[in-house]
Amino acid sequence: xxxxxxxxxxxxxxxxxxxxxxxxxxxxxxxxxxxxxxxxxxxxxxxxxxxxxxxxxxxxxxxxxxxxxxxxxxxxxxxxxxxxxxxxxxxxxxxxxxxxxxxxxxxxxxxxxxxxxxxxxxxxxxxxxxxxxxxxxxxxxxxxx
Numbered sequence: 001x002x003x004x005x006x007x008x009x010x011x012x013x014x015x016x017x018x019x020x021x022x023x024x025x026x027x028x029x030x031x032x033x034x035x036x037x038x039x040x041x042x043x044x045x046x047x048x049x050x051x052x053x054x055x056x057x058x059x060x061x062x063x064x065x066x067x068x069x070x071x072x073x074x075x076x077x078x079x080x081x082x083x084x085x086x087x088x089x090x091x092x093x094x095x096x097x098x099x100x101x102x103x104x105x106x107x108x109x110x111x112x113x114x115x116x117x118x119x120x121x122x123x124x125x126x127x128x129x130x131x132x133x134x135x136x137x138x139x140x141x142x143x144x145x
Contacts, residue, residue: 005105005115005116005117005118006075006105006116007116008107008114008115008116009036009075009077009107009116011042012034012035012036012042012075012076012077012107013034013077013079013086013107013114015034015042015044016032016033016034016044016077016078016079017032017079017085019032019034019044019045019046019079020032020046020079020080020081020084021081021083023046024046024081024082027049028048028049028050029046029047029048029049029081030047030049030080030081031046031047031056031057031078031079031080031081031087032044032045032046032047032057032078032079032081033045033046033047033056033057033058033060033061033076033077033078033079034061034076034077034079035061035065035073035074035075035076035077036073036074036075036076037065037070037072037073037074038072038073038074039070041068041070043061043064043065043068043070043073044061044064045057045058045060045061045063045064046060047060048060056078056089056090056092056093057078058076058078058089058093058096058097059092059093059096061076062096062097062100072101073100073101073104074104074105075104075105075106075107075116076089076097076104076105076106076107077106077107085110085111086107086108086109086110086114088106088108088122089106089122094119094122094123095123095126095127095129097119098119098120098123098126098128099128099129099130101119102119102120102128103118103119104118104119105117105118105119106118106119106122108122
């Protein structure tokens with residue numbers, strides 16, 4: 001039995017495209033992201049490019065969502081300015097998105113080939129940061145009881 005992927009959230013793609021089209025400014029803000037919260041709200045954000053790197057739109061979106069009290073996202077998409085369309089998340093964003101929201105879905109592809117995939121499909125054999133954290137509880141060393 002194959003898992004059924006959710007349909008493409010075109011309202012989310014349109015929201016990101018609108019922000020990319022109306023809010024992009026020079027080389028500093030060239031990518032927009034939109035995400036749907038589990039409660040249905042849509043959050044948008046722009047990247048903050050800087051020659052030292054700067055955060056991608058997806059990472060800015062995580063902070064913007066948190067500032068609005070949204071900590072559970074269902075689906076995310078990034079869209080480039082100048083009608084570049086949907087752009088998949090970079091490797092760093094894939095890892096951060098996975099760590100923040102392991103059940104997240106991401107819209108990828110172009111034109112008629114847009115599709116919604118689990119973040120884990122974008123990072124096969126993923127490193128899950130939380131799975132590798134030491135237990136914070138104090139335990140007695142073996143043989144001390």
